[in-house]
Amino acid sequence: VSVFQDVPQAPPDAIFNLTKQYKEDTYDKKINVGVGAFRTDDLKPYVLPVVKKAEAILFNDANLDHEYQPIAGEESYTRAAVKLILGEDSPAIVEKRYAGVQTISGTGANHTGALFLSLFYKKSKKCFISNPTWANHRNIFSLVGFDVEEYPYWNPETRGLDYVGLLQSMREAPEGSIYVLHACAHNPTGVDPTQDEWKGIAEVMREKNHFPFFDCAYQGFASGDLNKDAWAVRYFVEQGFELFVCQSFAKNFGLYGERAGNLTIVTKSETNAQGVLSQFEKLQRSEISNPPAFGSRIVKTVLNNQELYNEWTKNLQYMSGRIIEMRKALRDKLTELNTPGTWNHITDQIGMFSFTGLKKSQVQVLKEKYHIYMTENGRISMAGVSTKNVDYLAEAIDYVVR
Ligand code: PMP
Numbered sequence: 001v002s003v004f005q006d007v008p009q010a011p012p013d014a015i016f017n018l019t020k021q022y023k024e025d026t027y028d029k030k031i032n033v034g035v036g037a038f039r040t041d042d043l044k045p046y047v048l049p050v051v052k053k054a055e056a057i058l059f060n061d062a063n064l065d066h067e068y069q070p071i072a073g074e075e076s077y078t079r080a081a082v083k084l085i086l087g088e089d090s091p092a093i094v095e096k097r098y099a100g101v102q103t104i105s106g107t108g109a110n111h112t113g114a115l116f117l118s119l120f121y122k123k124s125k126k127c128f129i130s131n132p133t134w135a136n137h138r139n140i141f142s143l144v145g146f147d148v149e150e151y152p153y154w155n156p157e158t159r160g161l162d163y164v165g166l167l168q169s170m171r172e173a174p175e176g177s178i179y180v181l182h183a184c185a186h187n188p189t190g191v192d193p194t195q196d197e198w199k200g201i202a203e204v205m206r207e208k209n210h211f212p213f214f215d216c217a218y219q220g221f222a223s224g225d226l227n228k229d230a231w232a233v234r235y236f237v238e239q240g241f242e243l244f245v246c247q248s249f250a251k252n253f254g255l256y257g258e259r260a261g262n263l264t265i266v267t268k269s270e271t272n273a274q275g276v277l278s279q280f281e282k283l284q285r286s287e288i289s290n291p292p293a294f295g296s297r298i299v300k301t302v303l304n305n306q307e308l309y310n311e312w313t314k315n316l317q318y319m320s321g322r323i324i325e326m327r328k329a330l331r332d333k334l335t336e337l338n339t340p341g342t343w344n345h346i347t348d349q350i351g352m353f354s355f356t357g358l359k360k361s362q363v364q365v366l367k368e369k370y371h372i373y374m375t376e377n378g379r380i381s382m383a384g385v386s387t388k389n390v391d392y393l394a395e396a397i398d399y400v401v402r
Contacts, residue, residue: 014135014375022373029392030371033384036187036352037256038221038319041386048254048315050308054301064297069290071281073102073262077296080303081262085216085230085245092237096270099277101284102291105261106217106248110140113213113244113263115283116276118144121211123176128169130154130180132377134187134215137180151179154189159345159357161191163200170204179205183216183245184229185351188379192222192350198232202239212236214245220252222351224320226313242267249299251352252316258295326385327354333394340401354380362400370396 018034078100103109127146130153152165220226358378
């Protein structure tokens, strides 16, 4: 008898399963608006031109080897990543009360950050995630032993933020709870708090001593402006919070499979930062020993070279620009078809995703009748929409909502 006799079958991951079904579908008009990866207007994966340049530099570097990286990653990488999110003049950087740890993309940053808090954060075992959120937040925080609860976020009536519900949750939560906040381009809703709303959130979080755990997977990808997308994080730092920020270079560098990420840590003092970093190094050693080199080399080559950095911002504007155009095209087409309901939320929302408000039964019909693949919650990845398929998509949506 196998020692694995009693291991039950786990369900397949919803998103990766959707892509599998899409690939197996032979219908020529099929559309994949499930997966969160950028596509060109020809629906092809996109290697950023600036990434190709950085790769050429790396391949031509005769001194490049395949030695181990330091446990927390090269400082030339983590420092550049910290600077990118906090801004060069950040008080945390000026006062040296920060640390950076290279992680396995944004997922690894979430995990490593959560693991650290499970061991060293003594105020609370409660962690609040938005309803809805990226499915992995719950997995990651419960895996390390947190008691995970949801805070209201999406208001289906307004198809916008449930600001009142969110603040109420924060007021009622036990002192010192951990709040996982999407820094920009909330996944899956595409709805972000306004700057005034962020100010209100910060105020209540300070009153209640909650810990801000920012997840930033879309800096620069959301608005096309790296600073604008970092506004909320920087505001919290200015307000004197200690916090974590998970950074992913999957989307904004198109380095999905290379797993380049960073966890930025802001503390009260330089001594705090050093202590925290030393414990992160200890954890990282037993988890991955040291982080992978290739993706992070590309990122740091670009971040540490002004010319390449400028080119990167143009590549970001192309990606975010195409997404914004497709939002407009989809909304225009639905309006033209007189599709019942209001569709302004499609252009109001930001980032890779649009939360359409389509119901599970409608999503099912889209898949079965139209070969259009999206997650059950009605989330559309705008990256899967192109000038060539937007009419077909709108007509299909029109059919299911009538
Ligand atoms: N957080 C959020 C909210 C995300 O949407 C994603 C990407 N889907 C991630 C983190 C991390 O992704 P990755 O591990 O590929 O960087």
